[in-house]
Amino acid sequence: MKIAFQGIKGAYSELALYKHFGRHAESFGVDTFDEVFEGVISSRFDFGVVPVENTIAGTVVENYDLLLSSDIFVVAEVFMPIRHTLLAKKGACLEEIKEAYSHPHALRQCKEFLKRHEIKSTPVYDTAGAAEILSRQDRKDIAAIASELCAEIYGMDILGKDIQTNRSNTTRFFVIVKPVNISENMTYKKTTIAFKTRHYPGSLVDCLKIFQAHHLNLTKLESRPIPENPWEYVFYTDFEGGIDSEIVKQALKELEADALFVKVLGSYPNAQF
Known part of the structure; x- marks a missing residue:
């Protein structure tokens, strides 16, 4: 099993890889995040591990953009304490x-x-x-x-050891895979999606009310500009609940009716923080 990360041997991304797959995993460092995604899509690698968020530096926007534009699926999250x-x-x-x-x-x-x-x-x-x-x-x-x-x-x-000023410094990573390679034994407890609202006052509120109506707890909501469409935005959302849940299926169906588009980026178990 070949697993890609961005960086060279000893990078924090490699540590996150080992935390999820075990110390004997076959890891491969590449130069860019694009290469991680391209390597997984082309089947050069079985999995990729990429950072998506840090408690101090915030969101790794490049990787959310790649998730949106790529035919890839998130199957796990990993929280890695950063100990400098x-x-x-x-x-x-x-x-x-x-x-x-x-x-x-x-x-x-x-x-x-x-x-x-x-x-x-x-x-x-x-x-x-x-x-x-x-x-x-x-x-x-x-x-x-x-x-x-x-x-x-x-x-x-x-x-x-532990020379960082803030001891709570933690990075969240996603494990990505080609959709055709998703395990049949997956456990789904949390879901990440991207959606774009229609253009009328209160359109975002109407979309969020769908999650409220189905008692789905949002754990992340962030907007990002769409590079090809200036001044238009896509919303990235994490919520508790797996895509195999009937409640989640119904909520996504209603969201697709209200929004201009919805893309499920991944569904995966809850990782320990």
């Missing part, structure tokens, strides 16, 4: 570190630690990439902020 680790070359000590490489988001999330230790921030393209860059250098005054897994992969010492 300060890594350095073997034999280095914290007092020596003058500079740290990492993704700009990670640097911001660790700014209090860096300020306290007077460490300069140097942005690079991703967290695991920072560790890989450092592994090719022969300096003990530079560190990388990345996952703990990167210490194992790139042969580094850990100089600090």
Whole structure:
């Protein structure tokens, strides 16, 4: 079973992949999110794991756009706590570190630690990439902020664990698959859809009342512009209930009558936060 993620070995996406599929899963890093989706659609990969939301940085809009435009289905969600680790070359000590490489988001999330230790921030393209860059250098005054897994992969010492300022930093990931490969033994407890309302006052309220009438609890509602249609928007919604439920089937039928379009992006078990 081949599973794709965006990034290189040690990325947080790979950690989320292992959390869901197990440590012995066959993981493949690719350069872009588009490649993850394209690889699953072409059957190069059996599954893909992509981030969709972070408790600090917010929604990963690129991946919601790809979900809308691709013939793909979400079969699981994974919540991954983001625990940033300060890594350095073997034999280095914290007092020596003058500079740290990492993704700009990670640097911001660790700014209090860096300020306290007077460490300069140097942005690079991703967290695991920072560790890989450092592994090719022969300096003990530079560190990388990345996952703990990167210490194992790139042969580094850990100089600090959980160095992020906000300890509740968590990323939500989706596991995606081709619709024809959905398991017959799936458990559906939560559903993600996209819909576009008609153009009249109160159209969104009318759509939301359908969920209220069927006692379906919304856990996410967010609008996104439609790139091909300036100033028009699509709404992404998560709600509790699986697509195998008669209540959900009826609600979606009514929503399709009220909205301009509805697309079910996935249905999956509730993951533990």
